[in-house]
Structure formats: structure tokens, C-alpha cells
Amino acid sequence: MTDAPSPTAAGSDDDTDLDADEPEPDAGDVDEPKPDASDDGDDPDRTVIRSGREFEREYRLRAEEAGRFLVDLGEQLRDGDELTIVGEEWELPFAFGEPVSLDLDYDGVGDPELEIEIELPGRTDETAPDVE
Numbered sequence: 001m002t003d004a005p006s007p008t009a010a011g012s013d014d015d016t017d018l019d020a021d022e023p024e025p026d027a028g029d030v031d032e033p034k035p036d037a038s039d040d041g042d043d044p045d046r047t048v049i050r051s052g053r054e055f056e057r058e059y060r061l062r063a064e065e066a067g068r069f070l071v072d073l074g075e076q077l078r079d080g081d082e083l084t085i086v087g088e089e090w091e092l093p094f095a096f097g098e099p100v101s102l103d104l105d106y107d108g109v110g111d112p113e114l115e116i117e118i119e120l121p122g123r124t125d126e127t128a129p130d131v132e
Contacts, residue, residue: 097123
């Protein structure tokens with residue numbers, strides 16, 4: 001099984017494989033869209049998940065759809081230090097740092113299962129103090 005943070009990476013708008021009964025985020029978990037969100041390229045109808053909030057989604061997808069998501073995610077990881085994950089009604093921008101943690105967990109007893117987890121630390125904008 002592959003744990004994917006969302007079904008859609010930025011630039012793709014195919015959410016057709018989502019379970020229709022997925023819970024919506026609690027009002028306290030997300031910020032409402034900014035009125036001027038279209039000025040910076042964001043969809044004004046999408047809720048932007050901001051720092052200081054908690055947000056979680058789980059999806060059950062076909063392997064093909066999960067693979068497409070992972071390829072899109074991998075390209076964003078390879079090409080920069082920021083990524084944006086987008087759902088139908090939300091968007092999660094994330095500036096990540098190093099090192100990225102990759103965990104493989106195989107359980108071959110009973111019904112075999114493979115779990116792949118990736119953990120991205122947040123990037124800090126802090127600088128070291130000066131030495132005089």
C-alpha cells in the first residue's frame with residue numbers, strides 16, 4: 001500500500017478516483033481563501049492550507065492513479081524545494097528542507113502489504129547569528 005498525501009499534484013485536475021464520502025476539513029483546520037488569491041495565481045475558490053494548521057486526507061486509489069500522483073510529486077521534489085498539492089477544494093503549498101526521510105515497511109505475514117512513507121521536513125528561513 002502506498003500512502004499518498006493527496007490524489008493530485010499541482011498542475012493536474014483529475015480528482016475522479018476520490019471516494020465521494022471523504023470528510024471535509026473542520027473549519028478550524030484551514031484558512032479561507034484570500035479575496036486577492038487570483039493575483040498570485042491561486043484559484044480563489046480553493047481553500048489554502050496554511051502553516052500553523054493541521055490537515056489530513058486519506059485516499060483509496062487505483063495503482064495507476066497512485067503512480068501518476070507519485071510521479072508528479074517526484075518531479076516537484078526533483079525540480080525544486082517547494083511543492084503544491086491540490087485537491088478539488090483545497091491547496092497545500094509546502095516549502096521543504098533536507099533531509100527527506102523515506103520509510104519502507106513490508107509485512108509478508110498473512111495478506112502481504114508494502115507501506116511506503118515519505119516525510120518532508122519544513123524549510124526554515126532562519127539564519128545564524130553573526131559572530132563578531
